[in-house]
Amino acid sequence: MENTHEARGDRAQLCQRCETRPASVHMTTVVNGEKFDRYLCEECARQEGAYHFMLAPQFTIQHVLGGLIGLNPSGQRAAPIPDKQCPTCGYSYQQFAETGRLGCDRCYQAFGNELEPLVKRLHGSVEHHGKVPRRSGQDILHQRTLEDLRAKMREAIAQEAFEDAARFRDQIRTLEEQHVESQGSQDHGTV
Known part of the structure; x- marks a missing residue:
C-alpha cells in the first residue's frame, strides 16, 4: 500500500518508495497514454537512477557554452581556445568561455570570428530579422x-x-x- 499524504499545510508527502523521508522529487511517466505520478525522496530517486538528469551538480549556461566552445563541463579545455583579449575592456576569450559572458559591447567585434560559429550553432543563423506581422x-x-x-x-x-x-x-x-x-x-x- 502506498503512502501518498498530500502536502496541504501540516503534513508533507512521504516518499512512495521508502515511506519514511519527505518526497522532494516528482516523477511523471506516461506509458501507453496513461500517466503515472510518483513522489520520491532524493535518496530513492538517486537509487532508481532517476536523479542523474537533475541539477546536481549545477547545470548552467556556462556548461552549454563550454560544450560548444571546446570546454567540458568541469572547465577543462577539450580544444584549443584562442588567446584573444578585447582591446576596450581587456576581457579575454578564455574568460568568456568560462563565464558565458562578455565584458563589454566591443567584445562582440573583438571575438567576432569565434562568436559567429557559436551563434550560428545556437540560433541556426547569424542574422536577426525580427518578427513580421502576417498581414503586411x-x-x-x-x-x-x-x-x-x-x-x-x-x-x-x-x-x-x-x-x-x-x-x-x-x-x-x-x-x-x-x-x-x-x-x-x-x-x-x-x-
Whole structure:
C-alpha cells in the first residue's frame, strides 16, 4: 500500500518508495497514454537512477557554452581556445568561455570570428530579422530584401565590382517586377 499524504499545510508527502523521508522529487511517466505520478525522496530517486538528469551538480549556461566552445563541463579545455583579449575592456576569450559572458559591447567585434560559429550553432543563423506581422509581412520582407540588394549593389559599385553590381541590379528589377505582378493578381483575385 502506498503512502501518498498530500502536502496541504501540516503534513508533507512521504516518499512512495521508502515511506519514511519527505518526497522532494516528482516523477511523471506516461506509458501507453496513461500517466503515472510518483513522489520520491532524493535518496530513492538517486537509487532508481532517476536523479542523474537533475541539477546536481549545477547545470548552467556556462556548461552549454563550454560544450560548444571546446570546454567540458568541469572547465577543462577539450580544444584549443584562442588567446584573444578585447582591446576596450581587456576581457579575454578564455574568460568568456568560462563565464558565458562578455565584458563589454566591443567584445562582440573583438571575438567576432569565434562568436559567429557559436551563434550560428545556437540560433541556426547569424542574422536577426525580427518578427513580421502576417498581414503586411510580405511587403515588409520584400522591402528588406530590396534594401539589402541595393546596399550590396552600392558596395559593389564602390569597390568597382561592376559585374556584381549589375547582377544585384538585375535581381532588384526581377523582384520589383514580381512584386508588381503579385500585387495585381491579389487585387484582381479579391471580390
